[in-house]
Amino acid sequence: MSVHHHVSDELLLDYANGSLSEGWSIAVATHLALCPHCRKRLSAMEATAGAMIESLELEPAQASNADTSWQAMRARLEADKVGNKGQSVADKPASAAPNFAEVPVLPEPLRSYLGKDIDGLKWKPLGRGAYHIKIKTGDADTSVRLLRIPAGKPVPEHSHGGRELTLVLKGSFYDGQGRFARGDLEEADQDVEHQPIADEGEDCICLAVTDAPLRFKSRLVRLVQPILGI
Ligand SMILES: [Zn+2]
Structure with a gap:
């Protein structure tokens, strides 16, 4: 691998x-x-x-x-x-x-931001079986989160208001252009519209860093966006 x-x-x-x-x-x-x-x-x-x-x-x-x-x-x-x-x-x-x-599932420096490895983390539901955890940093210009996408399921299709970095930590996903597995980093910007789908077998856990709120196509998702903090 x-x-x-x-x-x-x-x-x-x-x-x-x-x-x-x-x-x-x-x-x-x-x-x-x-x-x-x-x-x-x-x-x-x-x-x-x-x-x-x-x-x-x-x-x-x-x-x-x-x-x-x-x-x-x-x-x-x-x-x-x-x-x-x-x-x-x-x-x-x-x-x-x-x-x-x-290597633990969460290597440094990420692990020390969460205080522990992947076991025992408190995930918050994001809908459709997906979960996330916000990671506090001293950087007000970015949003840093862990995402957990259920095996075989997509995350809602979206484009980006700015840059988005997605780093796979566990499992894998396919975004229509390529397959991303542990260690793979995807850089996306406002020109990219994609729908990552987690591969079958295990949930996909990613680190996601964005500099602006994501713009979802679905009006319903956009409505609940501020509530979910995504
Ligand atoms: Zn590399």
Whole structure:
């Protein structure tokens, strides 16, 4: 089993130079925990990141926001390395094949945001057998959630008001264009209209990060959207 859908160059570069806000960073960092290929790409980018940051002329407020989110993220990753000496995924050589059996369903930094692994989480019903959990971050510009889509069932068809990152943690889904399984990251924007359907066999659990409320086609879904907080 290996990861087939990776972080785009643009997104990885933003992550490498610390300009990505906390919500997006969680999705990228969690993908990295599951993907040796992208960890190798990141190492190459980090080798030049220092020089890039020096050449960036960010507004002071922008710079401090980015710094805070970046530092919060890195702090969680560092804490994980210390807490699991010798076992951290991030410590493994970039060339090592991923051994998913060693990794919890929720890798760091995601796990520490929820305080535990997948067992014992309190899911809230989203209708049609789907569930979600909102994840609190210090980033007001994004919405970060875990989604659980029942096996064989679709999530409501929608387009996006902005960017959406979906990272599969368990199970898999097919969105009409490709199949996404554990570790795969899907980047979608306002031009994408898709209807992901969870594969048969097991529920699909994903991390979903958005920067704007989703626009559902169904009027009924749009009516209940504010109530569900999606
Ligand atoms: Zn990757």
